[in-house]
Amino acid sequence: MKCLFFLHIPKTAGTSFRKGANTYFGESRVCQDYGKFSPLTSPLIKKWGSGEVDGWSFYQDFNKEGYQFFTGHFHASKYIDIFDVGQMITFLRDPVDRIVSEYNHKVRHQGYKDSFESFYRSRENINRQLRLIGQSNWSQLGFIGFVESFEDSLLLLNKKFGINIPILRQNIASNEVVHSRGLTNEQLSELRALNAKEYEFYNCARTQFDWRLHLARDSARFTRGAATAWENGCLRGWAISEEETEAALLRVKYNGEVVAETKASEYSPIYKARGLGRRGFVGFSFDLTDIKDLSSIEVVVARTGQPLPILPSLTRLS
Structure with a gap:
Protein backbone atom coordinates (compact mmCIF):
# COMPACT_ATOMS: atom_id res chain seq x y z
CA MET A 1 0.00 0.00 0.00
CA LYS A 2 1.00 3.65 -0.40
CA CYS A 3 2.41 5.42 2.64
CA LEU A 4 -0.15 7.14 4.89
CA PHE A 5 0.67 10.68 6.03
CA PHE A 6 -0.77 11.62 9.39
CA LEU A 7 -0.81 15.33 10.18
CA HIS A 8 -0.63 15.17 13.97
CA ILE A 9 -2.33 18.29 15.29
CA PRO A 10 -1.38 18.73 18.97
CA LYS A 11 -3.92 17.44 21.50
CA THR A 12 -6.17 15.62 19.04
CA ALA A 13 -5.57 12.03 20.24
CA GLY A 14 -2.63 11.87 17.85
CA THR A 15 -0.33 10.13 20.30
CA SER A 16 -2.86 7.31 20.74
CA PHE A 17 -3.22 7.00 16.98
CA ARG A 18 0.56 7.14 16.38
CA LYS A 19 1.18 4.41 18.97
CA GLY A 20 -1.46 2.27 17.29
CA ALA A 21 0.18 2.84 13.91
CA ASN A 22 3.58 1.88 15.34
CA THR A 23 2.05 -1.37 16.57
CA TYR A 24 0.41 -2.13 13.22
CA PHE A 25 3.15 -1.08 10.78
CA GLY A 26 6.22 -1.68 12.95
CA GLU A 27 8.48 1.16 14.10
CA SER A 28 10.98 0.58 11.28
CA ARG A 29 8.22 1.43 8.77
CA VAL A 30 7.25 4.67 10.52
CA CYS A 31 8.84 8.03 9.65
CA GLN A 32 8.38 11.05 11.96
CA ASP A 33 8.77 14.81 11.71
CA TYR A 34 8.35 16.52 15.09
CA GLY A 35 10.84 19.29 14.41
CA LYS A 36 14.60 19.25 13.89
CA PHE A 37 15.36 19.28 17.62
CA SER A 38 12.95 16.51 18.63
CA PRO A 39 14.39 13.07 19.44
CA LEU A 40 11.29 11.60 17.75
CA THR A 41 12.23 13.05 14.34
CA SER A 42 13.70 10.53 11.89
CA PRO A 43 17.25 11.08 10.54
CA LEU A 44 16.01 11.38 6.95
CA ILE A 45 13.75 14.29 7.93
CA LYS A 46 16.56 16.05 9.79
CA LYS A 47 18.81 15.69 6.76
CA TRP A 48 16.17 17.08 4.42
CA GLY A 49 15.27 19.89 6.80
CA SER A 50 18.87 21.07 6.87
CA GLY A 51 18.51 22.16 3.23
CA GLU A 52 21.00 19.64 1.90
CA VAL A 53 18.44 17.74 -0.17
CA ASP A 54 15.77 19.01 -2.57
CA GLY A 55 12.19 17.77 -2.55
CA HIS A 73 3.68 18.14 13.86
CA PHE A 74 3.98 19.99 10.55
CA HIS A 75 1.97 22.18 8.17
CA ALA A 76 0.33 20.20 5.39
CA SER A 77 1.89 22.59 2.88
CA LYS A 78 5.35 21.24 3.75
CA TYR A 79 4.62 17.90 2.08
CA ILE A 80 1.39 18.31 0.11
CA ASP A 81 3.20 18.90 -3.20
CA ILE A 82 5.57 15.97 -2.69
CA PHE A 83 3.14 13.18 -1.81
CA ASP A 84 -0.45 12.36 -2.83
CA VAL A 85 -2.87 14.46 -0.80
CA GLY A 86 -5.34 11.59 -0.89
CA GLN A 87 -2.99 9.68 1.44
CA MET A 88 -2.97 12.50 4.00
CA ILE A 89 -5.10 12.07 7.10
CA THR A 90 -5.70 13.97 10.34
CA GLY A 111 6.85 24.96 32.39
CA TYR A 112 4.49 27.48 30.76
CA LYS A 113 3.93 30.31 33.27
CA ASP A 114 1.65 32.83 31.54
CA SER A 115 -2.11 32.97 32.04
CA PHE A 116 -4.65 31.00 30.05
CA GLU A 117 -5.83 34.26 28.47
CA SER A 118 -2.31 35.09 27.29
CA PHE A 119 -2.03 31.63 25.81
CA TYR A 120 -5.23 31.60 23.80
CA ARG A 121 -4.81 35.21 22.64
CA SER A 122 -1.39 34.56 21.11
CA ARG A 123 -1.49 34.47 17.31
CA GLU A 124 0.03 30.99 17.02
CA ASN A 125 -2.84 29.48 19.03
CA ILE A 126 -5.68 31.12 17.08
CA ASN A 127 -7.31 29.01 14.33
CA ARG A 128 -4.39 26.61 14.73
CA GLN A 129 -6.00 23.47 13.30
CA LEU A 130 -7.11 25.37 10.21
CA ARG A 131 -3.69 26.96 9.72
CA LEU A 132 -1.86 23.63 10.05
CA ILE A 133 -4.04 22.02 7.38
CA GLY A 134 -4.67 25.04 5.18
CA GLN A 135 -8.04 26.55 4.24
CA SER A 136 -7.68 25.52 0.61
CA ASN A 137 -6.30 22.06 1.44
CA TRP A 138 -8.60 20.47 3.99
CA SER A 139 -11.25 19.11 1.61
CA GLN A 140 -8.54 17.36 -0.43
CA LEU A 141 -7.21 15.27 2.46
CA GLY A 142 -7.94 11.58 2.14
CA PHE A 143 -9.54 11.37 5.57
CA ILE A 144 -10.42 13.63 8.51
CA GLY A 145 -11.47 12.01 11.77
CA PHE A 146 -12.69 13.50 15.04
CA VAL A 147 -11.56 13.07 18.63
CA GLU A 148 -15.19 13.25 19.75
CA SER A 149 -15.90 10.17 17.58
CA PHE A 150 -12.52 8.50 17.82
CA GLU A 151 -13.65 4.87 17.58
CA ASP A 152 -15.95 5.53 14.62
CA SER A 153 -13.17 7.56 12.98
CA LEU A 154 -10.65 4.76 13.33
CA LEU A 155 -13.16 2.21 12.05
CA LEU A 156 -13.85 4.30 8.93
CA LEU A 157 -10.18 5.04 8.35
CA ASN A 158 -9.20 1.38 8.61
CA LYS A 159 -11.95 0.40 6.20
CA LYS A 160 -11.05 3.09 3.68
CA PHE A 161 -7.35 2.21 3.53
CA GLY A 162 -7.67 -1.55 4.13
CA ILE A 163 -5.62 -1.54 7.34
CA ASN A 164 -6.19 -2.44 11.00
CA ILE A 165 -4.65 0.15 13.30
CA PRO A 166 -5.75 -0.76 16.85
CA ILE A 167 -7.33 1.58 19.38
CA LEU A 168 -4.80 2.46 22.06
CA ARG A 169 -5.31 4.97 24.85
CA GLN A 170 -2.16 7.00 25.42
CA ASN A 171 -1.25 10.38 26.93
CA ILE A 172 -4.43 10.68 29.02
CA ALA A 173 -4.30 13.96 30.94
CA SER A 174 -4.96 14.32 34.66
CA ASN A 175 -4.84 17.17 37.19
CA GLU A 176 -5.89 19.78 34.66
CA VAL A 177 -5.09 23.42 35.45
CA VAL A 178 -7.99 24.69 33.32
CA HIS A 179 -11.09 22.71 32.38
CA SER A 180 -13.44 23.45 29.48
CA ARG A 181 -16.50 23.16 31.72
CA GLY A 182 -15.03 25.72 34.11
CA LEU A 183 -14.58 28.52 31.58
CA THR A 184 -16.53 31.73 32.09
CA ASN A 185 -19.05 32.97 29.54
CA GLU A 186 -16.67 35.82 28.72
CA GLN A 187 -13.79 33.40 28.06
CA LEU A 188 -15.97 31.17 25.90
CA SER A 189 -17.27 34.10 23.88
CA GLU A 190 -13.77 35.42 23.29
CA LEU A 191 -12.40 32.00 22.35
CA ARG A 192 -15.20 31.37 19.87
CA ALA A 193 -14.82 34.82 18.33
CA LEU A 194 -11.05 34.48 17.98
CA ASN A 195 -11.43 31.05 16.38
CA ALA A 196 -14.52 31.77 14.27
CA LYS A 197 -12.84 30.67 11.03
CA GLU A 198 -11.76 27.42 12.63
CA TYR A 199 -15.25 26.72 13.92
CA GLU A 200 -16.65 27.25 10.42
CA PHE A 201 -14.07 24.83 9.03
CA TYR A 202 -14.55 22.36 11.90
CA ASN A 203 -18.33 22.26 11.45
CA CYS A 204 -18.03 21.87 7.68
CA ALA A 205 -15.54 19.01 8.04
CA ARG A 206 -17.75 17.43 10.70
CA THR A 207 -20.72 17.47 8.31
CA GLN A 208 -18.62 15.58 5.75
CA PHE A 209 -17.54 13.07 8.40
CA ASP A 210 -21.15 12.47 9.47
CA TRP A 211 -22.07 11.83 5.84
CA ARG A 212 -19.14 9.43 5.51
CA LEU A 213 -20.38 7.54 8.57
CA HIS A 214 -23.99 7.57 7.37
CA LEU A 215 -23.07 6.28 3.91
CA ALA A 216 -20.79 3.58 5.34
CA ARG A 217 -23.69 2.26 7.43
CA ASP A 218 -25.77 2.05 4.24
CA SER A 219 -22.87 0.45 2.31
CA ALA A 220 -22.83 3.49 0.00
CA THR A 228 -13.69 26.00 -4.91
CA ALA A 229 -14.12 28.93 -7.32
CA TRP A 230 -16.79 31.37 -8.45
CA GLU A 231 -15.79 33.15 -11.66
CA ASN A 232 -18.08 35.19 -13.93
CA GLY A 233 -21.15 33.18 -13.00
CA CYS A 234 -19.38 29.82 -13.23
CA LEU A 235 -19.08 27.60 -10.16
CA ARG A 236 -16.05 25.32 -10.32
CA GLY A 237 -14.66 22.57 -8.15
CA TRP A 238 -13.70 18.93 -8.00
CA ALA A 239 -15.16 15.63 -6.81
CA ILE A 240 -14.27 11.95 -6.81
CA SER A 241 -16.29 9.02 -5.57
CA GLU A 242 -14.24 6.71 -3.39
CA GLU A 243 -13.87 3.07 -4.48
CA GLU A 244 -15.20 3.94 -7.93
CA THR A 245 -13.51 4.95 -11.18
CA GLU A 246 -16.60 6.43 -12.85
CA ALA A 247 -16.90 10.24 -12.71
CA ALA A 248 -19.17 11.46 -9.91
CA LEU A 249 -22.52 12.82 -11.11
CA LEU A 250 -23.32 16.12 -9.37
CA ARG A 251 -26.35 18.38 -9.16
CA VAL A 252 -26.83 22.00 -8.17
CA LYS A 253 -29.89 22.80 -6.09
CA VAL A 258 -32.37 20.97 -9.07
CA VAL A 259 -31.23 23.55 -11.65
CA ALA A 260 -28.14 21.90 -13.19
CA GLU A 261 -26.37 18.56 -13.49
CA THR A 262 -22.91 17.49 -14.66
CA LYS A 263 -20.17 14.92 -14.16
CA ALA A 264 -16.90 15.68 -12.39
CA SER A 265 -14.72 14.68 -15.34
CA GLU A 266 -12.91 17.86 -16.40
CA TYR A 267 -9.12 17.67 -16.48
CA SER A 268 -6.95 19.80 -14.20
CA PRO A 269 -3.15 19.56 -13.98
CA ILE A 270 -3.34 20.84 -10.41
CA TYR A 271 -5.66 18.03 -9.33
CA LYS A 272 -3.45 15.54 -11.14
CA ALA A 273 -0.34 16.87 -9.39
CA ARG A 274 -2.07 16.66 -6.02
CA GLY A 275 -2.93 13.01 -6.60
CA LEU A 276 -6.67 13.43 -6.12
CA GLY A 277 -7.41 10.48 -8.43
CA ARG A 278 -8.60 9.69 -11.96
CA ARG A 279 -5.37 11.20 -13.32
CA GLY A 280 -6.75 14.67 -12.66
CA PHE A 281 -10.08 14.18 -14.47
CA VAL A 282 -12.12 15.19 -11.42
CA GLY A 283 -13.07 18.81 -12.10
CA PHE A 284 -16.55 20.21 -12.62
CA SER A 285 -18.11 23.51 -13.64
CA PHE A 286 -21.67 24.84 -13.55
CA ASP A 287 -22.93 27.86 -15.46
CA LEU A 288 -24.98 29.70 -12.85
CA THR A 289 -25.02 33.12 -14.46
CA ASP A 290 -28.62 33.73 -13.47
CA ILE A 291 -28.01 32.92 -9.80
CA LYS A 292 -26.63 35.76 -7.71
CA ASP A 293 -26.97 34.40 -4.18
CA LEU A 294 -24.55 31.53 -3.50
CA SER A 295 -25.94 31.11 0.01
CA SER A 296 -29.09 29.59 -1.56
CA ILE A 297 -27.35 26.85 -3.56
CA GLU A 298 -26.14 23.36 -2.79
CA VAL A 299 -23.88 21.04 -4.76
CA VAL A 300 -24.92 17.47 -4.07
CA VAL A 301 -23.93 13.99 -5.24
CA ALA A 302 -26.77 12.69 -7.40
CA ARG A 303 -26.48 9.09 -6.23
CA THR A 304 -26.64 9.75 -2.47
CA GLY A 305 -27.69 13.35 -1.87
CA GLN A 306 -24.43 14.03 -0.05
CA PRO A 307 -23.68 17.80 -0.11
CA LEU A 308 -20.21 18.97 -1.07
CA PRO A 309 -18.68 21.84 0.88
CA ILE A 310 -18.65 25.30 -0.63
CA LEU A 311 -15.46 26.77 0.69
CA PRO A 312 -15.67 29.87 2.91
CA SER A 313 -13.97 32.11 0.36
CA LEU A 314 -16.97 31.62 -1.93
CA THR A 315 -19.64 32.55 0.56
CA ARG A 316 -17.92 35.88 1.14
CA LEU A 317 -18.28 36.69 -2.57
CA SER A 318 -22.02 36.04 -2.71
Whole structure:
Protein backbone atom coordinates (compact mmCIF):
# COMPACT_ATOMS: atom_id res chain seq x y z
CA MET A 1 0.00 0.00 0.00
CA LYS A 2 1.00 3.65 -0.40
CA CYS A 3 2.41 5.42 2.64
CA LEU A 4 -0.15 7.14 4.89
CA PHE A 5 0.67 10.68 6.03
CA PHE A 6 -0.77 11.62 9.39
CA LEU A 7 -0.81 15.33 10.18
CA HIS A 8 -0.63 15.17 13.97
CA ILE A 9 -2.33 18.29 15.29
CA PRO A 10 -1.38 18.73 18.97
CA LYS A 11 -3.92 17.44 21.50
CA THR A 12 -6.17 15.62 19.04
CA ALA A 13 -5.57 12.03 20.24
CA GLY A 14 -2.63 11.87 17.85
CA THR A 15 -0.33 10.13 20.30
CA SER A 16 -2.86 7.31 20.74
CA PHE A 17 -3.22 7.00 16.98
CA ARG A 18 0.56 7.14 16.38
CA LYS A 19 1.18 4.41 18.97
CA GLY A 20 -1.46 2.27 17.29
CA ALA A 21 0.18 2.84 13.91
CA ASN A 22 3.58 1.88 15.34
CA THR A 23 2.05 -1.37 16.57
CA TYR A 24 0.41 -2.13 13.22
CA PHE A 25 3.15 -1.08 10.78
CA GLY A 26 6.22 -1.68 12.95
CA GLU A 27 8.48 1.16 14.10
CA SER A 28 10.98 0.58 11.28
CA ARG A 29 8.22 1.43 8.77
CA VAL A 30 7.25 4.67 10.52
CA CYS A 31 8.84 8.03 9.65
CA GLN A 32 8.38 11.05 11.96
CA ASP A 33 8.77 14.81 11.71
CA TYR A 34 8.35 16.52 15.09
CA GLY A 35 10.84 19.29 14.41
CA LYS A 36 14.60 19.25 13.89
CA PHE A 37 15.36 19.28 17.62
CA SER A 38 12.95 16.51 18.63
CA PRO A 39 14.39 13.07 19.44
CA LEU A 40 11.29 11.60 17.75
CA THR A 41 12.23 13.05 14.34
CA SER A 42 13.70 10.53 11.89
CA PRO A 43 17.25 11.08 10.54
CA LEU A 44 16.01 11.38 6.95
CA ILE A 45 13.75 14.29 7.93
CA LYS A 46 16.56 16.05 9.79
CA LYS A 47 18.81 15.69 6.76
CA TRP A 48 16.17 17.08 4.42
CA GLY A 49 15.27 19.89 6.80
CA SER A 50 18.87 21.07 6.87
CA GLY A 51 18.51 22.16 3.23
CA GLU A 52 21.00 19.64 1.90
CA VAL A 53 18.44 17.74 -0.17
CA ASP A 54 15.77 19.01 -2.57
CA GLY A 55 12.19 17.77 -2.55
CA TRP A 56 12.65 15.31 -5.39
CA SER A 57 15.75 13.77 -3.83
CA PHE A 58 13.92 13.54 -0.53
CA TYR A 59 11.01 11.77 -2.23
CA GLN A 60 13.39 9.23 -3.77
CA ASP A 61 15.21 8.60 -0.48
CA PHE A 62 11.93 8.35 1.40
CA ASN A 63 10.63 5.65 -0.93
CA LYS A 64 13.88 3.70 -0.69
CA GLU A 65 13.40 3.43 3.07
CA GLY A 66 10.11 1.59 2.56
CA TYR A 67 8.09 3.70 4.98
CA GLN A 68 4.38 2.94 5.28
CA PHE A 69 3.37 5.59 7.81
CA PHE A 70 4.56 9.19 8.17
CA THR A 71 3.55 11.42 11.08
CA GLY A 72 4.48 14.56 12.95
CA HIS A 73 3.68 18.14 13.86
CA PHE A 74 3.98 19.99 10.55
CA HIS A 75 1.97 22.18 8.17
CA ALA A 76 0.33 20.20 5.39
CA SER A 77 1.89 22.59 2.88
CA LYS A 78 5.35 21.24 3.75
CA TYR A 79 4.62 17.90 2.08
CA ILE A 80 1.39 18.31 0.11
CA ASP A 81 3.20 18.90 -3.20
CA ILE A 82 5.57 15.97 -2.69
CA PHE A 83 3.14 13.18 -1.81
CA ASP A 84 -0.45 12.36 -2.83
CA VAL A 85 -2.87 14.46 -0.80
CA GLY A 86 -5.34 11.59 -0.89
CA GLN A 87 -2.99 9.68 1.44
CA MET A 88 -2.97 12.50 4.00
CA ILE A 89 -5.10 12.07 7.10
CA THR A 90 -5.70 13.97 10.34
CA PHE A 91 -7.93 14.23 13.39
CA LEU A 92 -9.75 17.36 14.56
CA ARG A 93 -11.07 18.39 17.95
CA ASP A 94 -13.51 21.05 19.15
CA PRO A 95 -11.33 24.20 19.02
CA VAL A 96 -11.96 25.33 22.61
CA ASP A 97 -11.40 21.85 24.05
CA ARG A 98 -8.18 21.52 22.05
CA ILE A 99 -6.83 24.89 23.19
CA VAL A 100 -7.61 24.08 26.83
CA SER A 101 -5.88 20.70 26.51
CA GLU A 102 -2.76 22.18 24.93
CA TYR A 103 -2.53 24.88 27.59
CA ASN A 104 -2.71 22.25 30.33
CA HIS A 105 -0.05 20.19 28.55
CA LYS A 106 2.34 23.15 28.30
CA VAL A 107 1.83 24.04 31.96
CA ARG A 108 2.39 20.46 33.16
CA HIS A 109 5.24 19.43 30.88
CA GLN A 110 6.90 22.55 29.47
CA GLY A 111 6.85 24.96 32.39
CA TYR A 112 4.49 27.48 30.76
CA LYS A 113 3.93 30.31 33.27
CA ASP A 114 1.65 32.83 31.54
CA SER A 115 -2.11 32.97 32.04
CA PHE A 116 -4.65 31.00 30.05
CA GLU A 117 -5.83 34.26 28.47
CA SER A 118 -2.31 35.09 27.29
CA PHE A 119 -2.03 31.63 25.81
CA TYR A 120 -5.23 31.60 23.80
CA ARG A 121 -4.81 35.21 22.64
CA SER A 122 -1.39 34.56 21.11
CA ARG A 123 -1.49 34.47 17.31
CA GLU A 124 0.03 30.99 17.02
CA ASN A 125 -2.84 29.48 19.03
CA ILE A 126 -5.68 31.12 17.08
CA ASN A 127 -7.31 29.01 14.33
CA ARG A 128 -4.39 26.61 14.73
CA GLN A 129 -6.00 23.47 13.30
CA LEU A 130 -7.11 25.37 10.21
CA ARG A 131 -3.69 26.96 9.72
CA LEU A 132 -1.86 23.63 10.05
CA ILE A 133 -4.04 22.02 7.38
CA GLY A 134 -4.67 25.04 5.18
CA GLN A 135 -8.04 26.55 4.24
CA SER A 136 -7.68 25.52 0.61
CA ASN A 137 -6.30 22.06 1.44
CA TRP A 138 -8.60 20.47 3.99
CA SER A 139 -11.25 19.11 1.61
CA GLN A 140 -8.54 17.36 -0.43
CA LEU A 141 -7.21 15.27 2.46
CA GLY A 142 -7.94 11.58 2.14
CA PHE A 143 -9.54 11.37 5.57
CA ILE A 144 -10.42 13.63 8.51
CA GLY A 145 -11.47 12.01 11.77
CA PHE A 146 -12.69 13.50 15.04
CA VAL A 147 -11.56 13.07 18.63
CA GLU A 148 -15.19 13.25 19.75
CA SER A 149 -15.90 10.17 17.58
CA PHE A 150 -12.52 8.50 17.82
CA GLU A 151 -13.65 4.87 17.58
CA ASP A 152 -15.95 5.53 14.62
CA SER A 153 -13.17 7.56 12.98
CA LEU A 154 -10.65 4.76 13.33
CA LEU A 155 -13.16 2.21 12.05
CA LEU A 156 -13.85 4.30 8.93
CA LEU A 157 -10.18 5.04 8.35
CA ASN A 158 -9.20 1.38 8.61
CA LYS A 159 -11.95 0.40 6.20
CA LYS A 160 -11.05 3.09 3.68
CA PHE A 161 -7.35 2.21 3.53
CA GLY A 162 -7.67 -1.55 4.13
CA ILE A 163 -5.62 -1.54 7.34
CA ASN A 164 -6.19 -2.44 11.00
CA ILE A 165 -4.65 0.15 13.30
CA PRO A 166 -5.75 -0.76 16.85
CA ILE A 167 -7.33 1.58 19.38
CA LEU A 168 -4.80 2.46 22.06
CA ARG A 169 -5.31 4.97 24.85
CA GLN A 170 -2.16 7.00 25.42
CA ASN A 171 -1.25 10.38 26.93
CA ILE A 172 -4.43 10.68 29.02
CA ALA A 173 -4.30 13.96 30.94
CA SER A 174 -4.96 14.32 34.66
CA ASN A 175 -4.84 17.17 37.19
CA GLU A 176 -5.89 19.78 34.66
CA VAL A 177 -5.09 23.42 35.45
CA VAL A 178 -7.99 24.69 33.32
CA HIS A 179 -11.09 22.71 32.38
CA SER A 180 -13.44 23.45 29.48
CA ARG A 181 -16.50 23.16 31.72
CA GLY A 182 -15.03 25.72 34.11
CA LEU A 183 -14.58 28.52 31.58
CA THR A 184 -16.53 31.73 32.09
CA ASN A 185 -19.05 32.97 29.54
CA GLU A 186 -16.67 35.82 28.72
CA GLN A 187 -13.79 33.40 28.06
CA LEU A 188 -15.97 31.17 25.90
CA SER A 189 -17.27 34.10 23.88
CA GLU A 190 -13.77 35.42 23.29
CA LEU A 191 -12.40 32.00 22.35
CA ARG A 192 -15.20 31.37 19.87
CA ALA A 193 -14.82 34.82 18.33
CA LEU A 194 -11.05 34.48 17.98
CA ASN A 195 -11.43 31.05 16.38
CA ALA A 196 -14.52 31.77 14.27
CA LYS A 197 -12.84 30.67 11.03
CA GLU A 198 -11.76 27.42 12.63
CA TYR A 199 -15.25 26.72 13.92
CA GLU A 200 -16.65 27.25 10.42
CA PHE A 201 -14.07 24.83 9.03
CA TYR A 202 -14.55 22.36 11.90
CA ASN A 203 -18.33 22.26 11.45
CA CYS A 204 -18.03 21.87 7.68
CA ALA A 205 -15.54 19.01 8.04
CA ARG A 206 -17.75 17.43 10.70
CA THR A 207 -20.72 17.47 8.31
CA GLN A 208 -18.62 15.58 5.75
CA PHE A 209 -17.54 13.07 8.40
CA ASP A 210 -21.15 12.47 9.47
CA TRP A 211 -22.07 11.83 5.84
CA ARG A 212 -19.14 9.43 5.51
CA LEU A 213 -20.38 7.54 8.57
CA HIS A 214 -23.99 7.57 7.37
CA LEU A 215 -23.07 6.28 3.91
CA ALA A 216 -20.79 3.58 5.34
CA ARG A 217 -23.69 2.26 7.43
CA ASP A 218 -25.77 2.05 4.24
CA SER A 219 -22.87 0.45 2.31
CA ALA A 220 -22.83 3.49 0.00
CA ARG A 221 -19.81 5.34 -1.36
CA PHE A 222 -18.56 8.62 0.05
CA THR A 223 -17.50 11.37 -2.37
CA ARG A 224 -14.61 13.72 -1.62
CA GLY A 225 -14.77 17.12 -3.21
CA ALA A 226 -15.64 20.81 -2.91
CA ALA A 227 -16.80 23.84 -4.82
CA THR A 228 -13.69 26.00 -4.91
CA ALA A 229 -14.12 28.93 -7.32
CA TRP A 230 -16.79 31.37 -8.45
CA GLU A 231 -15.79 33.15 -11.66
CA ASN A 232 -18.08 35.19 -13.93
CA GLY A 233 -21.15 33.18 -13.00
CA CYS A 234 -19.38 29.82 -13.23
CA LEU A 235 -19.08 27.60 -10.16
CA ARG A 236 -16.05 25.32 -10.32
CA GLY A 237 -14.66 22.57 -8.15
CA TRP A 238 -13.70 18.93 -8.00
CA ALA A 239 -15.16 15.63 -6.81
CA ILE A 240 -14.27 11.95 -6.81
CA SER A 241 -16.29 9.02 -5.57
CA GLU A 242 -14.24 6.71 -3.39
CA GLU A 243 -13.87 3.07 -4.48
CA GLU A 244 -15.20 3.94 -7.93
CA THR A 245 -13.51 4.95 -11.18
CA GLU A 246 -16.60 6.43 -12.85
CA ALA A 247 -16.90 10.24 -12.71
CA ALA A 248 -19.17 11.46 -9.91
CA LEU A 249 -22.52 12.82 -11.11
CA LEU A 250 -23.32 16.12 -9.37
CA ARG A 251 -26.35 18.38 -9.16
CA VAL A 252 -26.83 22.00 -8.17
CA LYS A 253 -29.89 22.80 -6.09
CA TYR A 254 -31.19 26.36 -5.82
CA ASN A 255 -33.68 26.88 -3.00
CA GLY A 256 -34.11 23.11 -2.92
CA GLU A 257 -34.79 22.68 -6.65
CA VAL A 258 -32.37 20.97 -9.07
CA VAL A 259 -31.23 23.55 -11.65
CA ALA A 260 -28.14 21.90 -13.19
CA GLU A 261 -26.37 18.56 -13.49
CA THR A 262 -22.91 17.49 -14.66
CA LYS A 263 -20.17 14.92 -14.16
CA ALA A 264 -16.90 15.68 -12.39
CA SER A 265 -14.72 14.68 -15.34
CA GLU A 266 -12.91 17.86 -16.40
CA TYR A 267 -9.12 17.67 -16.48
CA SER A 268 -6.95 19.80 -14.20
CA PRO A 269 -3.15 19.56 -13.98
CA ILE A 270 -3.34 20.84 -10.41
CA TYR A 271 -5.66 18.03 -9.33
CA LYS A 272 -3.45 15.54 -11.14
CA ALA A 273 -0.34 16.87 -9.39
CA ARG A 274 -2.07 16.66 -6.02
CA GLY A 275 -2.93 13.01 -6.60
CA LEU A 276 -6.67 13.43 -6.12
CA GLY A 277 -7.41 10.48 -8.43
CA ARG A 278 -8.60 9.69 -11.96
CA ARG A 279 -5.37 11.20 -13.32
CA GLY A 280 -6.75 14.67 -12.66
CA PHE A 281 -10.08 14.18 -14.47
CA VAL A 282 -12.12 15.19 -11.42
CA GLY A 283 -13.07 18.81 -12.10
CA PHE A 284 -16.55 20.21 -12.62
CA SER A 285 -18.11 23.51 -13.64
CA PHE A 286 -21.67 24.84 -13.55
CA ASP A 287 -22.93 27.86 -15.46
CA LEU A 288 -24.98 29.70 -12.85
CA THR A 289 -25.02 33.12 -14.46
CA ASP A 290 -28.62 33.73 -13.47
CA ILE A 291 -28.01 32.92 -9.80
CA LYS A 292 -26.63 35.76 -7.71
CA ASP A 293 -26.97 34.40 -4.18
CA LEU A 294 -24.55 31.53 -3.50
CA SER A 295 -25.94 31.11 0.01
CA SER A 296 -29.09 29.59 -1.56
CA ILE A 297 -27.35 26.85 -3.56
CA GLU A 298 -26.14 23.36 -2.79
CA VAL A 299 -23.88 21.04 -4.76
CA VAL A 300 -24.92 17.47 -4.07
CA VAL A 301 -23.93 13.99 -5.24
CA ALA A 302 -26.77 12.69 -7.40
CA ARG A 303 -26.48 9.09 -6.23
CA THR A 304 -26.64 9.75 -2.47
CA GLY A 305 -27.69 13.35 -1.87
CA GLN A 306 -24.43 14.03 -0.05
CA PRO A 307 -23.68 17.80 -0.11
CA LEU A 308 -20.21 18.97 -1.07
CA PRO A 309 -18.68 21.84 0.88
CA ILE A 310 -18.65 25.30 -0.63
CA LEU A 311 -15.46 26.77 0.69
CA PRO A 312 -15.67 29.87 2.91
CA SER A 313 -13.97 32.11 0.36
CA LEU A 314 -16.97 31.62 -1.93
CA THR A 315 -19.64 32.55 0.56
CA ARG A 316 -17.92 35.88 1.14
CA LEU A 317 -18.28 36.69 -2.57
CA SER A 318 -22.02 36.04 -2.71
